[in-house]
Amino acid sequence: MAMRIDTTVLRDMKAFGAFDISACFNCGNCTAVCPLSQDSVAFPRRMIRYAQLGQKDDVVASRELWLCYYCAECSDTCPRQAEPGEFMAAARRYAIAGFDPTTIARRLYRSATFTWSLLAVVFTALLVILLAGSPGWPTGRVTSEALLTFVPYETIHWLGIGVGVAAVTLAVVTTVNMLWAISRAPAPGGLGLPARQAEVFPLAAALRALRTTLVEVVGHSRYRDCDTEKPAPPAPLPVRRWFVHYSIMTGMIGLALATALDYFFKTPGSYVPIWSPARLLGTVAGALLVYGATVAVVQRLRKADKYSSYSLLSDWLFLVFLWAIGVTGFVLELADYATLSSWVGVVFVVHIALAMELILLLPFTKLAHIVYRPIAIWFTEFRRLRATSA
Ligand code: SF4
Ligand code: SF4
Known part of the structure; x- marks a missing residue:
């Protein structure tokens, strides 16, 4: 037939x-x-x-x-x-x-109108919730404490938990779908397993595959292999694609860690010296994020290579979100060490809304690769180890 x-x-x-x-x-x-x-x-x-x-x-x-x-x-x-x-x-x-069973990702990639509408609706909804309990615009010299009165800490706290729960729920659903799909896919290159062995879960292979995955994620070894294959002369390190990606990745992780440290160990709105570990971590991570996002935007504008030549709206928006979150974060850091007036209230509320929107949309955007890529690397290595030890 x-x-x-x-x-x-x-x-x-x-x-x-x-x-x-x-x-x-x-x-x-x-x-x-x-x-x-x-x-x-x-x-x-x-x-x-x-x-x-x-x-x-x-x-x-x-x-x-x-x-x-x-x-x-x-x-x-x-x-x-x-x-x-x-x-x-x-x-x-x-x-x-x-x-993605919600079809949001599909629409985001296929329709600019849907993308802008969704972003506007989510952003507006977050702003409304953040400002609903505000006692009014901050006046005089605006410190961190004044900002957390302008947008009450409890509002940020509970909204953050709601956004986190929603994002994790969506991420779990999409990740389970991904795992289900890739685990049923045929083994590449004919590396199938004998039926008897396929029923056993070999812990040693799983752990070795996990080590390979961590080495790849932390060291970007395959990404660097990919980059060095390009024709000579190679681009200077600060603008190599793997290095730019590494800056963005470590910047995001560093900012998430600094936020967690503040959440658990700092009294909301209290002053911290600029050399305190969490503040230093946040500053360095923010600089890496802004640096990486800036170079990536410039490379896409210049169409510096094939990768940068084909930019979808989703690519631009992702980078602009990261850049804006990093820059507004730096402005807010200044509130503790410089004299800033009421306009910083706008920066504050925009910074929070952008960060929450990015987290909420994680499973639908290219950011989802932070989950899918390590899983694929682990799975591929795990299957390889099992097949070669058969
Ligand atoms: S872009 Fe092409 S050559 Fe480069 S890693 Fe992907 S498949 Fe391989
Ligand atoms: S994509 Fe190009 S290089 Fe690859 S198999 Fe087709 S024609 Fe050949």
């Missing part, structure tokens, strides 16, 4: 990125030149084939999507200009939408 090809999948995927794999004639060059593809875990050609054949579930369930760091080596050497690197990026967005 002839196999039916579902052409709607490829048409649908095109809304998620600027590629043209209908031009692909399956030469395999992209997989051959990919610095991260291996015999056991080969990409991107297999994913391209899935999309060409309309195998939507196989595209979404491919762990390999998350092993690609978009160095664009494959796109540069594709004889058909099919843009396989951009295809992988689009497939990641497609997968994020596929794991």
